Amino acid sequence: MTGPAHFSTRAARAGINRDPGHQGVVAPIAISSAYQRADPNSPGPYDYARTAAPGRDLLAEAIADLEGARGAVTVSSGMAAIDLVLNLVGSHARIVCAHDVYGGTRRLIDARAEQRGWQVDYVDCTRTAALKAALNTPANLVFLETPSNPRLRITDIETACKLANAAGAISVVDNTVLSAALQKPISLGADLTVASVTKMLNGHSDMVGGVVCATDPDHIEALKWWANAAGATTGGFDAFLALRGLRTLPLRAQAQSETALDLAERLSAHPKVTRVDYPGLTPHPGHQIAKAQQSGFGCLLSLELEGGPKAATRFVQSLQLFTLAQSLGGVESLSNIPATMTHASMTPEARTEAGISDTLIRLSVGLEDVDDLWADLATGLNALRTRAAKRRGWKADYDDFRAWEPVKQKAGWEK
Ligand SMILES: *Cc1c(COP(=O)(O)O)cnc(C)c1O
Numbered sequence: 001m002t003g004p005a006h007f008s009t010r011a012a013r014a015g016i017n018r019d020p021g022h023q024g025v026v027a028p029i030a031i032s033s034a035y036q037r038a039d040p041n042s043p044g045p046y047d048y049a050r051t052a053a054p055g056r057d058l059l060a061e062a063i064a065d066l067e068g069a070r071g072a073v074t075v076s077s078g079m080a081a082i083d084l085v086l087n088l089v090g091s092h093a094r095i096v097c098a099h100d101v102y103g104g105t106r107r108l109i110d111a112r113a114e115q116r117g118w119q120v121d122y123v124d125c126t127r128t129a130a131l132k133a134a135l136n137t138p139a140n141l142v143f144l145e146t147p148s149n150p151r152l153r154i155t156d157i158e159t160a161c162k163l164a165n166a167a168g169a170i171s172v173v174d175n176t177v178l179s180a181a182l183q184k185p186i187s188l189g190a191d192l193t194v195a196s197v198t199k200m201l202n203g204h205s206d207m208v209g210g211v212v213c214a215t216d217p218d219h220i221e222a223l224k225w226w227a228n229a230a231g232a233t234t235g236g237f238d239a240f241l242a243l244r245g246l247r248t249l250p251l252r253a254q255a256q257s258e259t260a261l262d263l264a265e266r267l268s269a270h271p272k273v274t275r276v277d278y279p280g281l282t283p284h285p286g287h288q289i290a291k292a293q294q295s296g297f298g299c300l301l302s303l304e305l306e307g308g309p310k311a312a313t314r315f316v317q318s319l320q321l322f323t324l325a326q327s328l329g330g331v332e333s334l335s336n337i338p339a340t341m342t343h344a345s346m347t348p349e350a351r352t353e354a355g356i357s358d359t360l361i362r363l364s365v366g367l368e369d370v371d372d373l374w375a376d377l378a379t380g381l382n383a384l385r386t387r388a389a390k391r392r393g394w395k396a397d398y399d400d401f402r403a404w405e406p407v408k409q410k411a412g413w414e415k
Contacts, residue, residue, distance in 0.1 A: 007066065007181065008250040014062035015243045027243075030055040031236035051228045055239035060211070062246055063201065066180040068187050069213035071220035073227045074239065078176060078196025079104050080232035081210030083112075085141075085172055085194055087226040088219065092117045093140035096164075098125040098155065100148040100354035101174065103343035109143070122353070125155045126286065128163075135167035142167075144190075145174040146183075147290070149328070150302045150338045150362040151355045152277045154286025157293055161189035170219075176200070177328070181253035182296040186215055197234075199329030200299070202245035203252050207238040252331065252367065256299035259373065260365040264301050266374055272381045277302040299365045300328055302338075304357065311384055312337060312359045318383050321368055321376040328364035333373060336362045 005013075019027045030053055035046040046052055056074055064072035075081050082105055089095065097109055099122040106122075113120045123134045125144055135142070142164035146155040157173060164171035172192045173185035179200035185193045195201060197209030214220045227233060234242075257280070264278035279290035280297030290297060305311055316324050322335035326342045336342055339358045343351060351357075365373065 010062075010065055011181075011249050012247050014066075014246045015058040018058055027055065027058055027240075029236055029240040049236070050231050050233055053233075053236060053239070055236045055243070056234045059197075059234065059239045059243045059246070062243060063180070063195075063197075063211050064213050066246070066249070067175070067193055067213040068180075068184050069193070070215045070217065072211050072213040073220070073223045074197065074234040074242075075210045075212070075227055075232045076234060076238075077208050077232075078194070078198060078210040079108060081194045081196070081212045082108060082174070084210075084212050084223055084226055084230075084232070085192060086112050087230075088170060088222060089118070089140040090116075092119075094119045094121070094138065095141045095143065096121050096123055096131070096134050096139045096167075096169065097143040098145050098148060099123055100151055100153060100356075101143065101145045102149050102176070103338075103346045105143070105145070105174065106350060107345045122350075125160055126153045128156065128159055131160055131163055135163045135169070137167070139164070139167045139169040141172065142169045143172050143174070145177075147177050147279055147286070147298060147300070148354075149177050149300065150277075150336075150343065150360060152177075152279050152284075152286075152298075152300060152302060153355075154279055154284075154290045156289050157183075157185050157188040157190060161185075161191070165189070165191075177300055178294060178296070178298045179249060179253060179329070181250045182257065182298055183294045186213065188293060191216060192219065197242050199327065200253060201249060201329075202242045203249065203330055204241070204245050205327060205330035205332065207241045209234050209238050209242055253296055253299070255367055256329075256365050257296035259367075259370045260299050260301050260363075261297055262370050263363070263365060263373060263377065267301075267303055267377065270378075270381055272306050272384060273303055274306055275304040300362065301365065302360055302362045304359055305361065305381070305384070307359075307384065309337075309339075309358045312361055315380045315384055316361060318380040319376050321373055322363060328362075330364065331367045333366040333368055334364040336364070338362050 015027050033049045060072040060074045121134050123130050125131050144155050161171040170191045173190045175193045176196045176199050193213045195211050261280040264276050267273045268276045278301040279286050316335040322333045325334045326336050338356050
């Protein structure tokens with residue numbers, strides 16, 4: 001190869017031809033916990049698998065390369081990756097954190113803050129003025145997540161990281177929702193990225209893992225030190241699975257984004273849907289920034305339906321192709337009600353502040369055919385209509401919402 005290869009080439013070749021033992025095209029699953037020494041006074045390249053292991057190194061190297069980072073440390077979950085980053089700030093630090101980060105992130109930061117005497121300010125980082133005001137006071141760490149999960153709010157990474165650095169803070173972006181295939185925060189000025197490998201990066205919902213990517217050699221060294229000291233490392237089999245998943249990341253990310261955009265558009269036009277959050281839709285408040293800093297809009301979308309929490313529950317329970325389960329970014333589509341599932345660990349006040357209502361529905365769009373997914377959603381929406389009709393004494397069983405229109409008008413149910 002001359003010059004740096006394209007993203008898809010680097011992804012497809014992740015960990016290929018890296019088996020010095022047997023020249024396997026694919027590296028073997030390295031599960032040994034201990035490595036033989038010739039000399040008690042000096043270890044070989046590997047010594048003990050908590051510190052380093054071949055499969056984990058291949059995975060970290062591949063993700064660092066795709067993120068455009070100098071180095072990466074892989075750990076046992078996305079939360080372990082975030083906790084690893086939190087080791088970079090000492091006691092009595094000040095942390096500025098996006099107010100609508102993943103629920104688990106907020107739970108962890110709050111608990112660590114209590115333990116370590118940190119001051120944490122949760123800020124709507126999509127509003128540059130609010131972030132600027134928060135960073136008039138020096139800070140040690142600024143934690144961003146864009147697009148945010150589940151409301152898909154967009155933060156201008158370049159502006160936010162500049163403000164963070166000017167306030168003396170390390171800037172961190174949680175890149176889980178899009179992955180390096182669709183967004184490269186480090187090229188936009190972030191010091192660190194974290195991601196749940198469990199989601200888009202692996203993409204097959206068969207392992208749990210996390211990664212921290214960094215550019216500053218001191219950060220990399222400190223992260224490696226803490227990963228070894230605290231021991232939240234990636235197992236050999238999980239590293240193998242994630243490396244295998246990574247090779248198809250660009251294709252998956254592109255296909256899932258296209259399908260999600262198509263579904264977001266169809267859902268927006270449906271009379272039973274009152275709001276769709278998807279940065280690919282032109283009216284989305286973050287659309288222009290998303291277009292500029294992302295190379296795709298991602299697999300995640302959220303929506304609100306007419307009706308209360310019962311209608312939302314009935315809808316997700318009626319779906320066949322969207323499995324009701326709390327994760328995202330896999331090849332299989334999933335549905336989720338954040339208030340009672342992924343974001344249940346937040347207080348009701350924190351959820352309200354982050355715009356997560358009890359009726360919000362989040363969909364993770366997989367690799368199924370878009371028409372099959374739409375048929376599933378449309379059937380779910382129309383079933384709600386039929387039940388409403390039954391409640392009102394109508395003998396109706398429409399499976400196409402257009403057929404329902406005249407009946408709706410006659411009954412005077414227009415909103
Ligand atoms: C899932 C998720 C995490 C946590 O990752 P785990 O692998 O589940 O520990 C962190 N951030 C975001 C945005 C997530 O979606």
